[in-house]
Amino acid sequence: TRITLSVPLTVAVVDAFLVEGRAGLFAVPAGSVASVDLVESSRLRSTLSGWFLAPERGSEQPEDFALIPVIHLDEALGLRAAGAGDPEAPPPHEGPVPMLAYQLNGTRGALAVGKILGRGDLMVRPLGPPLERLRKYSGVALLDDGSPALILDLANLARSA
DSSP: OOOOOOOOOOOOEEEEEEETTTTEEEEEEEEGGEEEEEGGGGGGEEEEEEEEOOOOTTTOOOOSSSSSEEEHHHHHOOOOOOTOOOTTTOOOSOOOEEEEEEEEEEEEEEEEOEEEEEEEEEEEEOOOOOOOTTTTEEEEEEEESSSEEEEEEEHHHHHHH
């Protein structure tokens, strides 16, 4: 028996974290993620320029004293009123918040998501026209159950937030 698998050249395999938001499932390339954390929502602060993550109490490392910008997945995709800019605004999450910390081009940040479902290899295809103009996404993956997951481009997502 001989089985031949023909894979188009436009398909790539990417190690990624599968996350969930209000709009469904998304994937974040693991190469963009520095760490995965569950952060208390009491550490989130609202300023005129957006949400930030305050350092943990008792942190002694100098680099941890800066506020880290936080992108909320639902807000970045336009699914929730931002609320940032109002110092009295409650955090968009209650209880511990799953976050993917990243460092891109020397800039630190974190992506707050609804749920982190796991990590694995995904077969990714580029987006075709007209979706290729959506800079927040770098491709799409078809999951084992047949559902699609858009691949988030953290650099462009951070730039547009």
